[in-house]
Amino acid sequence: MKLTHSILELDWDEVEVKIERFIREYVKKSKTAGVVLGLSGGIDSSTLAAISARAIGGDKVWCLLLFEQETYNVQDVKHAKLVARKFKLKTATIDITPTINAFSKTIPIFDSKDRLCKGNIKARTRNTYLYYYANKLNLLVCGSSDKSETMIGYFTKWGDIAADIAPLMDLYKTQVRKLAQHIGVPKEIITKPATPSLWPNQSAEKEIGIKYGTLDLILYGLEHFMKSEEIAKHLKVKQTLVNNLKCRWLSMEHKRRMPLTAKIQYRTIGFDYRLPREFATLEEKEA
Amino acid sequence: MKEEFKIALSQISCKRGDKTANIKKMENNVKKAKKRGADMVIFPELALTGYTVRDELYELAETIPGKSTETLEKLAKQTRMYIIFGMPELSEKTQATIYNSAVCVGPEGYVGKYRKMHLPTHSIFEEKRYFRPGYQVTTLETELGKIGLIICYDIYFPELCRLNRLKGSQLIVCISASPAIRRSFFETLTLARAIENTAFLAYVNLVGVEDGLQFWGGSRLVSPSGRLIAKGKYDEEDFLMGEVNYADIKPVEIFVPTIKDLRPELFDELKESARNL
Numbered sequence: 001m002k003l004t005h006s007i008l009e010l011d012w013d014e015v016e017v018k019i020e021r022f023i024r025e026y027v028k029k030s031k032t033a034g035v036v037l038g039l040s041g042g043i044d045s046s047t048l049a050a051i052s053a054r055a056i057g058g059d060k061v062w063c064l065l066l067f068e069q070e071t072y073n074v075q076d077v078k079h080a081k082l083v084a085r086k087f088k089l090k091t092a093t094i095d096i097t098p099t100i101n102a103f104s105k106t107i108p109i110f111d112s113k114d115r116l117c118k119g120n121i122k123a124r125t126r127n128t129y130l131y132y133y134a135n136k137l138n139l140l141v142c143g144s145s146d147k148s149e150t151m152i153g154y155f156t157k158w159g160d161i162a163a164d165i166a167p168l169m170d171l172y173k174t175q176v177r178k179l180a181q182h183i184g185v186p187k188e189i190i191t192k193p194a195t196p197s198l199w200p201n202q203s204a205e206k207e208i209g210i211k212y213g214t215l216d217l218i219l220y221g222l223e224h225f226m227k228s229e230e231i232a233k234h235l236k237v238k239q240t241l242v243n244n245l246k247c248r249w250l251s252m253e254h255k256r257r258m259p260l261t262a263k264i265q266y267r268t269i270g271f272d273y274r275l276p277r278e279f280a281t282l283e284e285k286e287a
Numbered sequence: 288m289k290e291e292f293k294i295a296l297s298q299i300s301c302k303r304g305d306k307t308a309n310i311k312k313m314e315n316n317v318k319k320a321k322k323r324g325a326d327m328v329i330f331p332e333l334a335l336t337g338y339t340v341r342d343e344l345y346e347l348a349e350t351i352p353g354k355s356t357e358t359l360e361k362l363a364k365q366t367r368m369y370i371i372f373g374m375p376e377l378s379e380k381t382q383a384t385i386y387n388s389a390v391c392v393g394p395e396g397y398v399g400k401y402r403k404m405h406l407p408t409h410s411i412f413e414e415k416r417y418f419r420p421g422y423q424v425t426t427l428e429t430e431l432g433k434i435g436l437i438i439c440y441d442i443y444f445p446e447l448c449r450l451n452r453l454k455g456s457q458l459i460v461c462i463s464a465s466p467a468i469r470r471s472f473f474e475t476l477t478l479a480r481a482i483e484n485t486a487f488l489a490y491v492n493l494v495g496v497e498d499g500l501q502f503w504g505g506s507r508l509v510s511p512s513g514r515l516i517a518k519g520k521y522d523e524e525d526f527l528m529g530e531v532n533y534a535d536i537k538p539v540e541i542f543v544p545t546i547k548d549l550r551p552e553l554f555d556e557l558k559e560s561a562r563n564l
Binding site: 017018021022025026267273274275276277278279 | 467501
């Protein structure tokens with residue numbers, strides 16, 4: 001296998017159809033009125049909003065623009081509104097600054113210099129808003145995590161990752177960009193640098209320490225059981241870089257799973273309790 | 288024995304865990320097939336329960352014959368049609384030994400069953416966790432001739448279709464629950480199995496989305512020369528009819544005589560090599 005960018009090419013018509021069907025079917029089966037997602041104006045959430053609208057109609061896609069003072073970016077707001085207009089989405093703009101401030105005031109050990117801990121509060125707070133809308137309006141929370149960030153654990157545990165469905169999670173970041181292009185997400189959103197917006201001027205690529213184009217090929221190699229040295233050789237990168245990413249990928253599994261418990265009884269959640277996600281309920285069977 | 292007959296390929300989605308609803312859907316399609324003059328109607332793998340039912344299999348599995356097969360048996364007798372469908376089969380001798388089986392009922396009642404021999408337990412599949420593999424090739428004796436049954440992943444193993452053909456099957460029925468990521472494989476293999484055995488091959492796949500898995504449909508009836516007699520839609524429910532005429536086999540068998548040219552001595556070597564892999 002040759003690790004070149006062409007290997008990440010997919011049949012985008014087919015990918016679009018599959019993701020749209022996935023969203024449509026899940027909404028139908030869960031008997032919900034639509035989906036709700038956090039729209040930041042970034043590539044992942046914009047693509048998710050757009051494809052959700054194509055799947056079930058923009059009037060069934062609630063997009064929350066959950067901005068806060070510290071990371072407020074005029075360009076992102078503009079982009080989020082642009083997507084909302086283009087795909088006729090339902091929106092609500094909420095300033096979450098007072099909520100974040102309430103945490104900082106009430107957590108006894110709050111450390112304003114620890115930007116990671118504070119940033120994670122932001123991600124979890126955004127999620128709380130999403131789930132409020134989901135509960136109140138009978139919606140599914142639609143997560144915008146992509147495969148690159150999920151694999152390396154570049155997300156907040158129980159924060160941005162927490163959702164009912166994550167339609168883009170099997171696409172690497174560079175593939176999300178291709179899909180975005182295919183479904184008509186505005187170009188300026190596709191080309192701008194990614195950021196999780198946890199603190200001012202945060203750049204995903206700077207933090208991860210590698211460009212998404214290379215990261216995705218390394219992860220693709222790992223996905224396909226290639227050895228670190230093979231991947232490094234193909235991509236002409238240092239083997240330590242590949243090894244570090246591999247370690248990061250493996251060590252972050254705890255962020256991708258339900259909490260671990262001690263196996264004590266006959267069937268245990270997370271171990272050997274294996275049930276289908278949706279199932280005909282007794283009521284349905286009797287009806 | 289009928290040499291010429293119509294087959295209905297019933298490409299359905301299933302309501303997981305709801306046998307009553309799935310049987311109802313099957314009944315409707317059997318009646319529809321009857322109206323269109325079919326002698327046989329085929330449903331996908333595990334059509335009685337849905338494919339991704341996991342631990343619930345222990346509750347849903349039934350013996351064969353059993354309650355569900357008896358319902359379908361009555362229907363087959365009433366409509367004078369052969370019905371082939373998939374279901375989890377509970378062994379009569381144990382309480383939790385299950386097979387992934389294909390059942391055939393017909394105008395004469397219960398005809399036979401096949402227990403899936405190759406159970407995929409890789410990638411997203413976990414069949415060996417739940418099912419015991421079958422140990423016998425099934426070639427059914429029917430009024431429509433000898434019919435070989437295989438299930439989904441079995442199609443990757445040409446020896447099974449070959450054996451069915453050598454036992455006299457001119458029609459091979461493959462019921463399936465294949466997710467979309469494998470579509471290109473099945474589209475190739477269904478043609479290959481028909482061509483290399485100079486036999487008709489009826490492939491019926493599931494559709495719908497179960498736990499994120501999208502089953503691609505694309506059911507087909509393939510002629511012995513690899514021609515698509517009928518082809519179902521991708522990804523959505525479909526109901527298609529196709530005609531089998533066993534007389535079509537002869538010219539193909541003369542044109543590419545794969546059965547005549549078989550070399551049995553290779554099979555001994557094959558067996559030995561497979562054992563010592």
